[in-house]
Amino acid sequence: MTALRIGVLSFAHTHAIGYLQALAAMPDVEVRGSDPDGVSTGDSVGELRGRDLADALGVGYAESVDELLAWAPDAVVVASENARHRELVERAAAAGAHVLCEKPLATTWADGLAIRDAVEAAGVMLMVAFPVRFASSFARLQATHDAGAIGQLFAVRGTNNGMLPLTRAWFTDPALSGGGALADHVVHLADLLDALMGARALTVTAVANRTLHADRARAETAALVTITYDNGVVAAIDCSWSKPDTSAVWGGLTLDVAGTGGTVSIDPFGPAAHGIAADTGLPIEARYGADFDQAMLRTFLDAVRNGTQPQPDVRVGLRTLAIVLAAQESVRTGRTVSVAD
Missing domain, CATH: 3.30.360.10 (Dihydrodipicolinate Reductase; domain 2)
Known part of the structure; x- marks a missing residue:
């Protein structure tokens, strides 16, 4: 089975740590992260950001979002601050990557609708992270x-x-x-x-x-x-x-x-x-x-492989x-x- 390329965009959310660990442990996945704005605030794993966290977890790292998307990932996990979801989803969708987006989908109704429009226009799937x-x-x-x-x-x-x-x-x-x-x-x-x-x-x-x-x-x-x-x-x-x-x-x-x-x-x-x-x-x-988290990630990855929209989708994200x-x-x-x- 060909390994899926999965990117993690931003380590801002605490869940990014668990996602990176779970993805790195899957034999059919190659994972890379990018957290260019992250600054470590301490030595514990929960306080690490950027390359420091990637090195601590033993996963690949890209210095910028552009570099990670140039790697042509099959899908990405957006684990940024909530207000940055729209920007990162739009960039990932434009690059042809399916998206697992942290909750809440967005912080404004306009951004939520823009996310829906971006993934539909690009023909990619979006799943909201509700484990x-x-x-x-x-x-x-x-x-x-x-x-x-x-x-x-x-x-x-x-x-x-x-x-x-x-x-x-x-x-x-x-x-x-x-x-x-x-x-x-x-x-x-x-x-x-x-x-x-x-x-x-x-x-x-x-x-x-x-x-x-x-x-x-x-x-x-x-x-x-x-x-x-x-x-x-x-x-x-x-x-x-x-x-x-x-x-x-x-x-x-x-x-x-x-x-x-x-x-x-x-x-x-x-x-x-x-x-x-x-x-x-x-x-x-x-x-x-x-x-x-592992069950959710596996559902998402299975959907990426078979092309079937997983739940919860972008419309669930909008309703919540x-x-x-x-x-x-x-x-x-x-x-x-x-x-x-």
Whole structure:
């Protein structure tokens, strides 16, 4: 089997580290990265950027995006700051490369539409990086729902809580991230509900504050979002950066679904061994189970090989972006906001 050439454009997102490691471990993939604007802030892997990170992970490196695209990759992973997604997707699409784009798809509706237009005009595929969709617990929930065992859905409660992402300060800079916890965490649950129900979001009501980490963040750090759907479901989402700095893990995601036939709850990141560190007294949590990033990457690579559009696609990215933008407008205005069609 001919090895696929996969480029990683920017190491700004913390997920870039996992993507590089996973791709480098695949025998049918040749991977190169490019992070020309990256500056290392320390010696740990999480603090490395640019060639420093590529060398630490043992992957190929291109000094510029132009150099990487001249390598003629079959596909690229865009792991930049959210506000740079449009620029990098447009450049990759023009070079004929399929794209796996970090979430959220964009930070503005205009940029989201431009991304859609760019990949469609170039005839390349775009997949949005929503790895939790590939959790076995979500697959079981979806199968249970599709079999009618939950009955008619009427309410959903979701949480996506994490630590303040300090190793990548741009996450809390609205000019680069498009927002704080709202932009970072709502989209994961919005994607799961999009896949589960196939329903259209109608309205969003949201409240947010910056009480948590007020001295370190430039955007909202806590928020509650209520979404109504055209199938009658009301979903409530807690998307806060509420995990303390001493947390044993970055965070997690849960989803509780209620229907006329019963309820189902999933905790995709739940399986773990727990303990206490003898020297510090701090909690230890060692998670185990399937790697969702690897499952997502393999789905993307299979699609690149066979030419079949993978899910979630650019339209899912737009639908989830529309919910985030409506939530941000609701916070600004104090009103319930209609979701863009």
